Amino acid sequence: DALPISGELANLAALGMPCWLKGDQDWPDLAIAKGESLLVEHSPDPWTPWIHFAIARAHAAKLSFAYPGGRAESAMTPLTPAAMNQERRAAIQHFQDFVRMMPQAPEAVFAWDEQWRLATMLPPSQLQFDCGCE
Numbered sequence: 553d554a555l556p557i558s559g560e561l562a563n564l565a566a567l568g569m570p571c572w573l574k575g576d577q578d579w580p581d582l583a584i585a586k587g588e589s590l591l592v593e594h595s596p597d598p599w600t601p602w603i604h605f606a607i608a609r610a611h612a613a614k615l616s617f618a619y620p621g622g623r624a625e626s627a628m629t630p631l632t633p634a635a636m637n638q639e640r641r642a643a644i645q646h647f648q649d650f651v652r653m654m655p656q657a658p659e660a661v662f663a664w665d666e667q668w669r670l671a672t673m674l675p676p677s678q679l680q681f682d683c684g685c686e
Contacts, residue, residue, distance in 0.1 A: 567606035580617075583610035584642075601653035605663060608646030612666060612676040615639040619675045644670045 566572040566586065573582040587607035591600070618631040618639075631639065647667035651660050666677055 567603065567610075578614075580610040580614035583607070584614075601650050601657070604646045604649040604653065605659060608643045608650060608663065608666070611639045611643035611646065612670070615643060615670075616676040616678065640670050640673075643667070643676065 567583050567590075573579060573586060575582045575585075577585070584607055587603050587610070590603050591607075594600075614631070615636055618636050644667045647663040647670075650657075650663045651667070654660055670676060
């Protein structure tokens with residue numbers, strides 16, 4: 553059965569608040585796993601595009617940390633070139649899904665620009681999507 557709307561909103565909010573996600577993985581991996589789980593568990597609804605947006609941002613953040621100067625203080629596992637390409641493709645796909653579903657949303661401009669940057673092999677924009685409570 554579908555979650556009550558309050559449960560669905562709480563899950564979506566958790567994707568944007570890495571401190572709320574608990575687990576043994578790095579926070580982008582937790583956000584990606586949670587978002588992918590929500591996409592599988594629930595039928596498409598008005599919140600689905602926002603789940604795609606959050607997953608895309610987590611993939612892009614993970615990719616940005618792999619670049620020189622991306623996050624020197626990070627203890628995150630370094631990415632191989634193949635893993636970087638995988639993160640890039642996943643971010644592009646989820647940004648495209650968001651733009652397709654929510655073309656009129658103000659965030660669609662950012663999502664379109666970001667997927668274009670990634671598709672042209674540029675590094676992701678600096679994303680303010682991090683856990684500030686560590």
